[in-house]
Amino acid sequence: MVRKSILIFIVLPVFMLLAFNKGVNKDGKWKSLFNGKDLKGWDTYLGPGYDASGKQTPALGLNKDPNHVFSVVDDNGEKVIRISGEGFGAITSKEVYENYHVQLMFKWGKNTWGPKKGKPKDSGLLYHCVGPDGADFGNWMRSQEFQIEQGNVGDYWGVAGGFEEIPAKRLNDSQYVYTPGAPLLTFRDKTTVGRRCIKQGDAENADGSWNTLDLYCHGDTSVHVVNGKVMMILCRSQQWSNGKASPLTKGKLQIQSEGAEVFYKNIRVQAIKVIPSELLGN
Numbered sequence: 001m002v003r004k005s006i007l008i009f010i011v012l013p014v015f016m017l018l019a020f021n022k023g024v025n026k027d028g029k030w031k032s033l034f035n036g037k038d039l040k041g042w043d044t045y046l047g048p049g050y051d052a053s054g055k056q057t058p059a060l061g062l063n064k065d066p067n068h069v070f071s072v073v074d075d076n077g078e079k080v081i082r083i084s085g086e087g088f089g090a091i092t093s094k095e096v097y098e099n100y101h102v103q104l105m106f107k108w109g110k111n112t113w114g115p116k117k118g119k120p121k122d123s124g125l126l127y128h129c130v131g132p133d134g135a136d137f138g139n140w141m142r143s144q145e146f147q148i149e150q151g152n153v154g155d156y157w158g159v160a161g162g163f164e165e166i167p168a169k170r171l172n173d174s175q176y177v178y179t180p181g182a183p184l185l186t187f188r189d190k191t192t193v194g195r196r197c198i199k200q201g202d203a204e205n206a207d208g209s210w211n212t213l214d215l216y217c218h219g220d221t222s223v224h225v226v227n228g229k230v231m232m233i234l235c236r237s238q239q240w241s242n243g244k245a246s247p248l249t250k251g252k253l254q255i256q257s258e259g260a261e262v263f264y265k266n267i268r269v270q271a272i273k274v275i276p277s278e279l280l281g282n
Helices: 001-018
Strands: 044-048 070-075 078-083 088-093 100-111 123-130 141-149 156-159 162-170 176-178 184-187 210-216 220-224 229-241 244-247 250-259 258-269
Touching: 070 210, 070 258, 078 250, 100 123, 123 210, 123 258, 141 162, 141 176, 141 210
Parallel strands: none
Antiparallel strands: 044 088, 070 078, 078 258, 088 250, 100 210, 100 258, 123 141, 123 250, 141 156, 156 162, 162 176, 162 184, 162 229, 210 220, 220 229, 229 244
């Protein structure tokens, strides 16, 4: 019995490590998360949405998308993912990732819907996604957000209990901006600081042009990069659940539908052993 218990103790952590990163090539080579044909490898989830008149519609749930909010379309001879925005929710990776670099490209479409009608177009890359679907406003999992919104690409939002520590300075009574060298502040919902940190500078391309986003995650640290420019470095990734904090360093990926038409392509991931020192300013 003792030998069997020792064997289980040794094998189980190895098995768990492989399970968490089975979607990542172990040699660090890129692995595509979009096959250019369909949404294989992803689930869809749609929470409460809005129709063309602005009337709220009920949640549809997991892998129910009769209006094709999520689809693959032709864009100048290239297959890309189209998210119509006519419905709030996300595509969710089937795999769980830890210690990785994700890269993708996005550009805005023309349409906006519901409460986002006529407002800056909005989406987002959610990472370290855990727990039930729809935990945040009925639409998204608990996670950390790499904001994708016109004028704010690269911001941070904590989603459904996700929170980070980020060096930042207060901009006004309710806004804080990432500032290297500033004291670390905890960005968490229902606190005086709140759950949003504004990125430094602006690197988004003109509306309708493709943008490249890079997200680096290793341990409890992550880096948001927009078109080659570091927007912020985030530390001590955690989650608040059942009245206590715990580490949040691995999970699924979600790409949001949030009331705006947006296109994605070249979504890929690679395993990393460290975050490149040049991104950390070392």
